[in-house]
Amino acid sequence: MRSTTTRRTVTAGLIGGAILALAIPTMASAHVSVSPDELIAGDHxxxxxxxxxxxxxSPTTSLKVSMPEGLASVAPTADSDWTIDIEKGDDGLVSAVTYTAVTPVPNELRGAVSMAVGLDEDAPASLAFPVIQTCVDGSTEWTQLADDGEDPHSLDAPAPVVEVAAASADGHGEHDSAEDAEDADSAGADAADDEAPSNAVGTALGAGGLVAGLAALVVSVLAYRRAA
Structure with a gap:
């Protein structure tokens, strides 16, 4: 009886560690990101x-992006892979944009939609864009906002956020030319690069899960030897 129980414990430890190693990186890296993540007040x-x-x-069928206060204009980018539905508020400004995929986007592929925006001169320090991701089966609401000092990557479903830099007297942001060039390069880079930090966290957490599984295996083997 002890031998059977110990074998079950060993098996459970291995399975648990494998699940943690494989599932945690996926959960940590899955999110909707926005690029660039910083704009200048009054700019486009x-x-x-x-x-x-x-x-x-489940494959993605649509993304609904809600607009925050602080935007003077919104113009969704036409794309043959998506149909676009625009909602406007009583003030005539765009309040939400829904991109519906002509063909559902499989998990193995990266999907992206874009829009041109103009910021008010008095736009707030950060702009959150809540996103509802609808899939063939189910949906995810990316609407959570981090509290002061909280890491956004620790949230289960963080909303994409764009930081707003104050414009200087000459109409440009408070950055020197070197920083502006670096920001431009970052904005043009593939959005997958924006996910690298969370992917790294996911990988580390996955490794932790694997270590936990191995530890469970060692404990189970020792228990088996004592029982024998």
Whole structure:
């Protein structure tokens, strides 16, 4: 009886460690990101919202992006892969944009939609863009906001956020030319680069899960030897 129980414990430890190692990186890296993640008050820019996972691994069918206060204009980018529905508020400004995929986006592929935006001169210090990701099966609401001092990557479903830099007297942001060039390069880079920090966290957490599984195996083997 002890031998059978110990074998079951060993098996459970191995399975648990494997699940943690494989599942945690996926959960940590799955999110909707925005690039660039910083604009200048009173300026214009093109925001790209990207994703690499569906809802519980189900293909993505649509993204609904809600607009925060502080935007003077919104112009979604036409794309043959998506149909676009625009909602406007009583003030005539765009309040939400829904991108519906012509063909559902599989988990193995990265999906992205974009829009041109203009910021008010008095735009707040940060702009949150809540996103509802709808899939063939289920949906995910990326609407959580981090509290002061909280890491956004620790949230289960963080909303994409764009920081707003104050414009200087000459109409440019408070950055020197070297920083502006670096920001421009970052904005043009593939949005997958924005996910690298969370992917790294996911990998580390996955390794931790594997270590936990191995530890359970060692404990189970020792228990088996004592029982024998």
């Amino acid at each position: 820019g093109v925001l790209t919202f990207s994703f690499a996972h569906g809802c519980e691994n």
